[in-house]
Amino acid sequence: MKLKVLPPTLRKKHHYLILDIKSEVEISKEEMLQYTGDACIRYWGENHSSNFDLWVMRHYLIDKTIQNNEAIFNYKTVLRCGRSYCNDVRVALSTLRRYNKNKVAINTIGISGTIKSGVSKFIEE
C-alpha cells in the first residue's frame, strides 16, 4: 500500500540548483547522484549531509567538445536540495575535482524555486 501524500505544510521545502558540469567521461543520471552525494558527505560529513535531501531531477547533455585531443562532455543538471542548505551544497560540489580518477568540474549557475522555471531560465535559453 502506498503512503498517503503529505499535505503541503508538512512537506519538505526544496530549492533546485542548476549545475554546469564538465567531465572527461560520460556521466549518467545515476552516476550524477553518486557524484553529488559523495562530494557532500566528503566535505560536510554524514550528519550534516543528511539535511540536504539531494535528488537529480533533470540531466541533459549539452555538447561534446575536443580540446588538446581530450573529450570534454558538458552537462546541465537540475539538483534538488533542502531550502536552507543551498549554499552548503554548492560549496561541497565545487570542491569535487576527481571521481574514479576522471577529472570533473561542477559549477552552480543558478538557483530556482521550481524545476520548470529553472530549466526555462538557465538551460533552454
Place this chain on the structure above:
Amino acid sequence: MKFYDMNLRGQDFDKDLALVLEANKFGWDYLNLNYFPENFDKAIQYKDDLIDELSSVDFNQTYRNIKTNFEHAELSMGINILNANSNEIRKIINKYRNKSNYISCLGGDLKINRRVCENHRIDVLSRPYYKRRDSGMNHVLAKEAKKNNVAIELCFKDILNNHLRYRANVISSFKEILMFHRKFQFPLILTTDSKILYDVRSTRDIACFFKSIGFSDKEIYNGFYYYPKQIIDFNKERKNMIIRGVKLIDSDDFTDTYDKLESDLEEFEGIEGFDDDSQDEFILDDADADDIGGKYENDLGEEL
C-alpha cells in the same frame, strides 16, 4: 562587487585562451595570468591577441549577469617566482620590477617566507603553507608583511587537489593565517591558481566556500577585490615613488582640492548583492510558488 583572480597559471596561447574564456564565462572581472620569469617576455607578445579574443566573445554564451557584470574580464600578466633562493629572487626582481605589475613568490620554505615578507618590492607571498604541516606564518612574519605591504595569498586549488587529512590541514592553515590577518591587518588575497579548465569555479561558489570556513563578508570582499585592486593601483604608480611615502606628480595633476588624487577604490560597506539574500537575483520570482498553490512534482516528474 567585483571579483579579481590574481593567480591563473599561464602556459601558452591556446591553453591560456581556453582558461581565460572559461573564467570569463563564470563571472570573473579581472584575470591575472602568472608566468615563470623565463616565459614572461614571450607571453607579453600575445597579450593583445588574448584580449582581442576575449572581447569578441558573445555575451549570451556566458553566465555573466548583464546588470552587474556588463563588461568582459580585464586581463593582465605577472610573474610567479618558484623554487628560488633569496639571491635569485633579488636578481629576478631587479630585472622584472619595472616590466610587470604583479610579482609573487611561492612560499613554503621558512627562509623564503621571511625574505619575501621583508621585501617591499615583492607584491605577494603565495601559499606560505605550501608542503608544510603548519601555516608557515607567525606573528613576526605577519608584522613584517604589514610593514612592507606584502600580501599573503591563499589558493583555492590547494583545497581541490588535496583530500581528507591533507585538505583538513590546508583549511587549518587558512584559518590560522586568517587569525593573524585579523590581528595584524596585513593584506590577504584569495585566488584560484587555475591551470586547466577543470580548476575554474564560479565566483559565488568560491565565495561561499571561504564563507563556510569562517571568513566574514568583509574579509571575502577585501580578499577578492579591495587588496588586489590596491596592488594593481599601487604598481601603476610605483615608477613615480621616489622613496616610501613620497610620490612624484605632474603639475597638471596637482590641484588644491586633491580631488584628482582620490582613489575610486571603495571600502566594504555591506554591498548589495553579496549576502545570502543576494541569491534573489538567481532565484526566480516564482520561488515561493509552493506557498501560494504552485504545482508540485515528485521524483518521477509527475505533477501532484
